[in-house]
Amino acid sequence: MAKKIEYGRFLHGGDYNPEQWLNRPDILKKDIEYFKEAHINTVSVGIFSWAVLEPEEGKYNLDWLEQIIDNLYKERIYTILATPSGARPKWMADKYPEVLRMDPDRTRRFFGGRHNHCYTSPVYREKVHAIDKLLSQRLGSHPGVILWHISNEFGGECYCPLCQQKFREWLKEKYGTIEKLNSSWCTTFWSHTYNSFDQIEAPSPKGEDALHALNLDWKRFVTDRTLDFIKEEISAIREGGSELPVTANLMYDYNGLDYKKFRDVLDVVSWDNYPGWHKKEEYLTAIDAGMQHDLMRSIKKQPFLLMESCPSATNWKPINKLKKPGMMLAASLQAVAHGSDSVLYFQLHQSQGASEKFHGAVIDHYGGDDTRVFKEVTEVGEALVKLQEVCGSQMKAPAAVLYDRENNWAIQDVQGxxxxxxxxxxxxxxxxxxxxxxxxxxxxxxxxxxxxxxxxxxxxxxxxxxxxxxxxxxxxxxxxxxxxxxxxxxxxxxxxxxxxxxxxxxxxxxxxxxxxxxxxxxxxxxxxxxxxxxxxxxxxxxxxxxxxxxxxxxxxxxxxxxxxxxxxxxxxxxxxxxxxxxxxxxxxxxxxxxxxxxxxxxxxxxAGVQAPLEFVPAGVSVTLRENEAYQYLFIQNFAREPKAVPVPAGYEVLYGTEKEVLAPLETRILKRSK
Amino acid sequence: MAKKIEYGRFLHGGDYNPEQWLNRPDILKKDIEYFKEAHINTVSVGIFSWAVLEPEEGKYNLDWLEQIIDNLYKERIYTILATPSGARPKWMADKYPEVLRMDPDRTRRFFGGRHNHCYTSPVYREKVHAIDKLLSQRLGSHPGVILWHISNEFGGECYCPLCQQKFREWLKEKYGTIEKLNSSWCTTFWSHTYNSFDQIEAPSPKGEDALHALNLDWKRFVTDRTLDFIKEEISAIREGGSELPVTANLMYDYNGLDYKKFRDVLDVVSWDNYPGWHKKEEYLTAIDAGMQHDLMRSIKKQPFLLMESCPSATNWKPINKLKKPGMMLAASLQAVAHGSDSVLYFQLHQSQGASEKFHGAVIDHYGGDDTRVFKEVTEVGEALVKLQEVCGSQMKAPAAVLYDRENNWAIQDVQGxxxxxxxxxxxxxxxxxxxxxxxxxxxxxxxxxxxxxxxxxxxxxxxxxxxxxxxxxxxxxxxxxxxxxxxxxxxxxxxxxxxxxxxxxxxxxxxxxxxxxxxxxxxxxxxxxxxxxxxxxxxxxxxxxxxxxxxxxxxxxxxxxxxxxxxxxxxxxxxxxxxxxxxxxxxxxxxxxxxxxxxxxxxxxxAGVQAPLEFVPAGVSVTLRENEAYQYLFIQNFAREPKAVPVPAGYEVLYGTEKEVLAPLETRILKRSK
Amino acid sequence: MAKKIEYGRFLHGGDYNPEQWLNRPDILKKDIEYFKEAHINTVSVGIFSWAVLEPEEGKYNLDWLEQIIDNLYKERIYTILATPSGARPKWMADKYPEVLRMDPDRTRRFFGGRHNHCYTSPVYREKVHAIDKLLSQRLGSHPGVILWHISNEFGGECYCPLCQQKFREWLKEKYGTIEKLNSSWCTTFWSHTYNSFDQIEAPSPKGEDALHALNLDWKRFVTDRTLDFIKEEISAIREGGSELPVTANLMYDYNGLDYKKFRDVLDVVSWDNYPGWHKKEEYLTAIDAGMQHDLMRSIKKQPFLLMESCPSATNWKPINKLKKPGMMLAASLQAVAHGSDSVLYFQLHQSQGASEKFHGAVIDHYGGDDTRVFKEVTEVGEALVKLQEVCGSQMKAPAAVLYDRENNWAIQDVQGxxxxxxxxxxxxxxxxxxxxxxxxxxxxxxxxxxxxxxxxxxxxxxxxxxxxxxxxxxxxxxxxxxxxxxxxxxxxxxxxxxxxxxxxxxxxxxxxxxxxxxxxxxxxxxxxxxxxxxxxxxxxxxxxxxxxxxxxxxxxxxxxxxxxxxxxxxxxxxxxxxxxxxxxxxxxxxxxxxxxxxxxxxxxxxAGVQAPLEFVPAGVSVTLRENEAYQYLFIQNFAREPKAVPVPAGYEVLYGTEKEVLAPLETRILKRSK
Ligand SMILES: [Zn+2]
Ligand SMILES: [Zn+2]
Ligand SMILES: [Zn+2]
CATH class of the missing domain: 3.40.50.880 (Class I glutamine amidotransferase (GATase) domain)
Known part of the structure; x- marks a missing residue:
């Protein structure tokens, strides 16, 4: 079932929205030149492109997309192809209001934002199915396309009657009888006993929000409903004839979904990593980001993809600080050190308008390659070329920490x-x-x-x-x-x-x-x-x-x-x-x-556990990747002072210097035969 | 009219929800054994039990309740019987949505929580009347039942058309003509003049919320509406044949109701006391709790009942601290010192589920009597036995502090x-x-x-x-x-x-x-x-x-x-x-x-006022209860250091030691003939 | 077009609501005596008086108002006459709900507050037109009336279908084609492309609120809609026959409207100034207030009117501090120093009830003239008499600071x-x-x-x-x-x-x-x-x-x-x-x-710019007004210590002392021929 991904090289690139520049072929052409200069070999396209792909109901326009993929492929740049379901066109919301979400107070949301759709709506599923299938038919076998990117950053929930009805069915499937549910949920408390599944309503601040078992099952249902939607998208892709692997980009410690349930649905795990570097000591941020990398890697116990990261400053945090020199390289290699087979950015070319226009990008509004950011992106590209043999290698862990999302939900909801x-x-x-x-x-x-x-x-x-x-x-x-x-x-x-x-x-x-x-x-x-x-x-x-x-x-x-x-x-x-x-x-x-x-x-x-290094200085991060032949030891200094880490016996240096001392933000990667 | 309550002994016990354990007769049996061990002589049952008492419309089931009361009474444990109106069954909300409240924005709430009902709804009043009357008929003359507990912690308000119509009638009754209302409310300001009572709407953040006289009369109306509902419940009980006294459990400094208006409706005042001990110095918390005890006692100038208190930690405060050893005994005796004839807890047996499952209880999920909490509850029980003669004694005060709820409402609303x-x-x-x-x-x-x-x-x-x-x-x-x-x-x-x-x-x-x-x-x-x-x-x-x-x-x-x-x-x-x-x-x-x-x-x-003690050390609390024959002087040390309080001449020690020094949290009760 | 205002003397007085005292002729009579005592020569009446002017639909009552204006005029007290559109009567909201605003969530507000009306509603415009015209016909040529005060403190916005339709028309007018709008707004982002102007909705937190160009155009539309409403009111006044100048009272740094667009609509700019004196050092507050005065003056580059200020403490700030002795005089003269031709207060006689009853007033609930506030108001009156020749003089500035409202909106909305x-x-x-x-x-x-x-x-x-x-x-x-x-x-x-x-x-x-x-x-x-x-x-x-x-x-x-x-x-x-x-x-x-x-x-x-004083001590404020013949140099010490400011050569003292040292809050006004 699970499709293997064999890229052969680290993916380097990221989100790209050429539909914003269709009237500027000069810019599209220049973009590709810049990509090559920065060793960018992969772009993710089609995310949020629905309005351009289907500008009117049933009137499709995929030509521009094929052209883009062709042009990229000619330069050996791969495409990760997204389904556009993360945002729907205005005409759809106007004609079929049911595609929009309902809030916990059971009022319908208006058109706007993204991720604002009901996962149950038959109309929405039908429209998504049609466009996904068409994308698969038209582009799913394109030699430049290597991976499906299902929608974008799934999240949120819908309280519409359709979703609530699915919730009741989900509960009936889980508990069988209403008596079993009453007993499991302890509904005798405050006279909340249900006489039938039909009586059950989703939690709401305008009604019941303190029956913990109800809250918990609702959250589980939301995960299952989201996965059901993802499966619908995958089925459309398969119907369209594409057998490429699929992923969905997950989010930092996202509390709205239980990602462990995604294990069997995604072929490869990918996620979007935006640490707030330089807010506290970098070492502390590195621990935090490292734990998330390991959480993502542990879902399938396989290498994952860093699907998004910021080549400069973000624009959505309260304070969006510049990355100091070397930070982006160190953060990118940290992902690899924890099992990523890619370094991908949001975004390759900065949008000219709307809410993310000041989000950091490889190519910014100025539009030149003589920027600090562009130079640092190029350095990452060069490093990934040097590390090519590490790609695909695995990680084994002697220790595990339990961090269960359901447990987290229960603890957060507890009155204790x-x-x-x-x-x-x-x-x-x-x-x-x-x-x-x-x-x-x-x-x-x-x-x-x-x-x-x-x-x-x-x-x-x-x-x-x-x-x-x-x-x-x-x-x-x-x-x-x-x-x-x-x-x-x-x-x-x-x-x-x-x-x-x-x-x-x-x-x-x-x-x-x-x-x-x-x-x-x-x-x-x-x-x-x-x-x-x-x-x-x-x-x-x-x-x-x-x-x-x-x-x-x-x-x-x-x-x-x-x-x-x-x-x-x-x-x-x-x-x-x-x-x-x-x-x-x-x-x-x-x-x-x-x-x-x-x-x-x-x-x-x-416990008799042996670590690769005998002594790890404070602030230094050590991980080990390995394939059948070699072990790769990643050593990164996230401290603000230089740290001495002698190269241990038996290793050769694959990346970095042989000096004993690692400068702040410096990375060294060692290698030895097994 | 006002029914006297003659218990003859301090009530010790509290809220009990045996309906949660009907399928566990072993637990119900063990509970009674534990009650006896801890000198528990009173339980409050039926609070929030409606769904078990009337699982379907018109289908009543009171047998289990009678059985519980019987079993307790056999062991000389009294029952305070609650009407179940604090929470309604799901079937009722589904069939008669009008029983649910409307919010200030005039949208109807959904089923959930408790206290979520309209006090005006004819359907709700009819349903409450029926079940209250039936409870009275079946159990109101049971020798084990000593007191009616009307609903639970009345509070909140409803903005439905029915309630608004009652508000208009209430205003018409109060002001007679619209001209008088306009003049009293100064509605000329901002052109708010009303042409008729029909034009008046309840305050709302979506409309008018800064006309102070409107706000104030609305609050008064809410109190009167609540009292009208309580009277309806009492009338049902009387129709059912029971002549037992009634109470309703009031709340700490509750700002939603003007409790002084409850004086003539309740036969005995009771309240629920949950001080946050150990947050600041215990003496300061004792002052605060003492003022509330005195506020409750002053409503009728009669002994009151401590209806709820926590035998351990609560679960609904931001931080729910354990009571340090001795704190629960001192707090319980403080209630008695200020005029309580009871020490009752929420809860006797911890719920297995739902939002209060971690609220402290006499018997917890572990289920044994070898816990610190159970031992301290038993100590309270023993103390109350020792103090039996104090029960029913009165308090006279040479000084009074004015703390008027209407004045508080006006000051809080003032733009000043x-x-x-x-x-x-x-x-x-x-x-x-x-x-x-x-x-x-x-x-x-x-x-x-x-x-x-x-x-x-x-x-x-x-x-x-x-x-x-x-x-x-x-x-x-x-x-x-x-x-x-x-x-x-x-x-x-x-x-x-x-x-x-x-x-x-x-x-x-x-x-x-x-x-x-x-x-x-x-x-x-x-x-x-x-x-x-x-x-x-x-x-x-x-x-x-x-x-x-x-x-x-x-x-x-x-x-x-x-x-x-x-x-x-x-x-x-x-x-x-x-x-x-x-x-x-x-x-x-x-x-x-x-x-x-x-x-x-x-x-x-x-002013020539003589205090019982010549010198009161800082942190020591002194009160005096008296009956026809004796004065009882309560001395409690709430300071964190020992305090010297010599026994004054003419007194004998009824409770505690004769040592000059009172340890922190120690209580001494003296007695002398009048 | 623009009407000149020739008062000949500084206006001194303020908001007056005699309709609150129509049943107290003794008070109305006494008020006029007090006005004369305090050199009050101007009152603003009719603000929020609609319910008294038109107590039932179509039934007008303007007699009382004419009587008031007559009585004042007999004593040489002028009237600024307000249109009553700032608050509508209850009967109107009940009969024509469309006059009430809709919130961003598209739900209608209830009657209440003020400024709670749709600027588009044809019914509301019709009713406003009728009463404005009638006021103009009856009182617009009264010799005591000198200025129209349109509504009150315009602000807020309405999201009703009528307003949204006007917004679509406004956009069509601005962009011509939907393609141009899409391209200007960059709607390709997140698939927000519009197929037609009909699809556009106003921003909402329940829909789209992050499309910056949409937000920005909505804000611009709100200003234009408000101005359109103001023009409607002015047209009614002109239809009624009055040719008096018009103003509308603006607010401190108000972010909801772009006041620069008011330049050609108002004949004179006026504004309401309520600095929070004594919160920080007075000099800092003076800088802040001074900038607002200059902002208002710069709209038309003409003298303006201080329409409201507080003679004592306000009642709507979190903390409403008393003004220390001398503060009110200094603040009043600061307005004049920056170009005001008036010192007007809210309010002349304190309301007896409702939300502003504790707002400071010249005559308070006590009702006497033996108060500190009344004495300080009288001092201001005396000062203005002394300064009479300064009235109407202009200000020239060698320097300007750009502070553009549209730029501010854009910066506040930026994700950056x-x-x-x-x-x-x-x-x-x-x-x-x-x-x-x-x-x-x-x-x-x-x-x-x-x-x-x-x-x-x-x-x-x-x-x-x-x-x-x-x-x-x-x-x-x-x-x-x-x-x-x-x-x-x-x-x-x-x-x-x-x-x-x-x-x-x-x-x-x-x-x-x-x-x-x-x-x-x-x-x-x-x-x-x-x-x-x-x-x-x-x-x-x-x-x-x-x-x-x-x-x-x-x-x-x-x-x-x-x-x-x-x-x-x-x-x-x-x-x-x-x-x-x-x-x-x-x-x-x-x-x-x-x-x-x-x-x-x-x-x-x-830059070769010459200032009037060679040295300006810290905390001292200097401005220059001038007419054809004279320059008037205002020097105010807002520091907390005395400051030496020698009178420069060529100036004589028009107001204040000739001493070198200015005490804290002292004002000196110098004069010299040009
Ligand atoms: Zn839905
Ligand atoms: Zn109601
Ligand atoms: Zn409107």
């Missing part, structure tokens, strides 16, 4: 100890960062991922146990894994219904404790953990904790650290139990970053 | 010197706190309360004089009372229409001054008051003031303090006039707390 | 480097302030103003070049002017479409550079400018810059200052080129105020 912020994502990132700073490849996984290949699994704040996830965690530890659990774990089942009899549910024996209470701290409060003399890890540091402090009753576990103050001073903060062939750790509070660095420095060794 | 915040509630609380720190019982009263029993009345920021209130204040002082007035007093009549000819209206002679201007200070500004040499109170301290500084022209009063800076340096801040047999003080600015403590330390003596 | 705030108005004010501190009269102009009379033109952040504005700027410099340009200039044309080929568009040669990139700084960041040794202006100071730092490539210009840090350290911050007979300066970054003071201290001299 801290309604201001439970800091779930931050808790995940602390663990990710500490593991990465050991120099390890790290997967960022969901509850659907198999755990058996990992040596270490961190599952912070695993509040919701989907489908008996507790058993998977237990088995992982029994079989020799090091499992790190934390406060606020194992409280509810997949419908956000509390698990009775003690928590972490199903793991109290494995962890050797049960939780009793959880204290919420104001932003200005903190507690701290004091190490127990002679703890088996040898921890000697004292670390602060904030936000959430769980109180546990230990039945059978070693206490390694204890709270330092408040009425629970002396109660456990960190415990350990040797369980089966493995280890189970439990962190009771939201500890500071330094704790996790100390902790993983010790537990990685205990 | 400070639109950000006039700090009315804070001004009231400063006076309340200073009087309480003299060790006095203090009533918190409205403009409807009679003043003749008080020695001291503080009426801060009495902006609106309802129905000639100036005469009551004048008479109070003439007859020997000490009257404390402040800036921003006596400016408007009951329709928020300015009183002409000088302010404080009707009191210029009694106070000996008139106001000229009022200065508003930015948050970063302050002024201060300097004592006049030889002022008759002997004040020597200098105190800061903020927010509002009134400039007055003294005709016939002693100036005790003067402003220290700005262009009004030297003008009066504090004045006094001996008026009739009494004293009238006028405070011109929003003085700091320390001023009021100094001031009342002197004026209480001047 | 800083979406939080581009600080356009602040950038204008920095330049205005620095020029004013040289003691110069300064015009505040739009892109429609002719530049040929100026010696210095500052055009900061001239992002949008309307209709070849670059040519005007170039010509101004060529002819000998000193032109000061800055970062973020010349990027787009009048439809917000980017100008290709380099910026500042059309001026690269004149400035001697082109821009390359622009860096946005976070609020906590700053850079600084270091002077180049030997720069021709002799600048030696180092100055900080914030927010925006442009990077330019100099082709042919002197670099006077360079950046001090970041990766662009050493690149130009300030450049100069001698161009034609003039000078072109380019400021690359958002420099601090002190830079501009230094800079203009030098460039004013270079």
């Amino acid at each position: 100890p801290r309604n201001e912020n439970m800091f779930y994502t931050e808790a995940v990132q602390k663990q990710y960062r500490a593991l990465r700073e050991q120099g390890l490849n790290v997967d960022v996984i969901s509850m659907e991922h198999d755990l058996s290949d990992y040596k270490i699994v961190a599952a912070p704040m695993a509040y919701m146990f989907l489908d008996g996830y507790e058993k998977q965690l237990r088995t992982f530890a029994e079989n020799g894994g090091t499992l790190v659990l934390t406060y606020w774990s194992g409280l509810v089942d997949g419908t956000d219904k509390c698990l009775l009899g003690g928590t972490p549910y199903g793991l109290m024996e494995a962890v050797g404790l049960r939780t009793e209470e959880i204290d919420a701290l104001y932003d200005w409060e903190e507690n701290f953990g004091i190490p127990e003399n002679g703890n088996h890890l040898g921890i000697t540091g004292t670390y602060t904790c904030k936000n959430l402090c769980e109180l546990v009753k230990v039945s059978d576990a070693e206490v390694l650290m204890r709270y330092g103050k408040d009425f629970y001073a002396g109660r456990p903060v960190l415990t350990h139990k040797a369980y089966g062939k493995g280890h189970v750790y439990y962190v009771c509070a939201d500890m500071e970053q330094a704790f996790y660095e100390d902790f993983y420095g010790r537990t990685v060794k205990e | 010197p400070r639109n950000e915040n006039m700090f009315y509630t804070e001004a009231v609380q400063k006076q309340y706190r200073a009087l309480r720190e003299q060790g006095l019982n203090v009533d918190v009263i409205s403009m409807e309360h009679d003043l003749s029993d008080y020695k001291i009345v503080a009426a801060p920021m009495a902006y609106m004089f309802l129905d000639g209130y100036e005469k009551q204040l004048r008479t109070f002082a003439e007859n020997g009372g000490t009257l404390v007035l402040t800036y921003w007093s006596g400016l408007v009549d009951g329709t928020d229409k300015c009183l002409l000819g000088g302010t404080p209206y009707g009191l210029m002679e009694a106070v000996g001054l008139r106001t000229e201007e009022i200065d508003a200070l930015y948050d970063w500004e302050e002024n201060f008051g300097i004592p006049e040499n030889g002022n008759h109170l002997g004040i020597t301290g200098t105190y800061t003031c903020k927010n509002l500084c009134e400039l007055v022209k003294v005709s016939d009063a002693e100036v005790l303090m003067r402003y220290g800076k700005d262009f009004y340096a030297g003008r009066p801040v504090l004045t006094h006039k001996a008026y009739g047999k009494g004293h009238v003080y006028y405070v011109c600015a929003d003085m700091e707390q320390a001023f009021y403590e100094d001031f009342y330390g002197r004026t209480v003596k001047e | 480097p800083r979406n939080e705030n581009m600080f356009y108005t602040e950038a204008v004010q920095k330049q205005y302030r620095a020029l004013r501190e040289q003691g110069l009269n300064v015009d505040v102009i739009s892109m429609e103003h002719d530049l040929s009379d100026y010696k210095i033109v500052a055009a900061p952040m001239a992002y949008m070049f309307l209709d070849g504005y670059e040519k005007q700027l170039r010509t101004f410099a060529e002819n000998g002017g000193t032109l000061v340009l800055t970062y973020w200039s010349g990027l787009v044309d009048g439809t917000d479409k980017c100008l290709l080929g380099g910026t500042p568009y059309g001026l690269m040669e004149a400035v001697g550079l082109r821009t390359e990139e622009i860096d946005a700084l976070y609020d906590w960041e700053e850079n600084f400018g270091i002077p180049e040794n030997g720069n021709h202006l002799g600048i030696t100071g180092t100055y900080t810059c914030k927010n925006l730092c442009e990077l330019v490539k100099v082709s042919d210009a002197e670099v006077l200052m360079r950046y001090g840090k970041d990766f662009y350290a050493g690149r130009p911050v300030l450049t100069h080129k001698a161009y034609g007979k003039g000078h072109v300066y380019y400021v690359c970054a958002d420099m601090e105020q002190a830079f501009y003071e230094d800079f203009y201290g030098r460039t004013v001299k270079e």
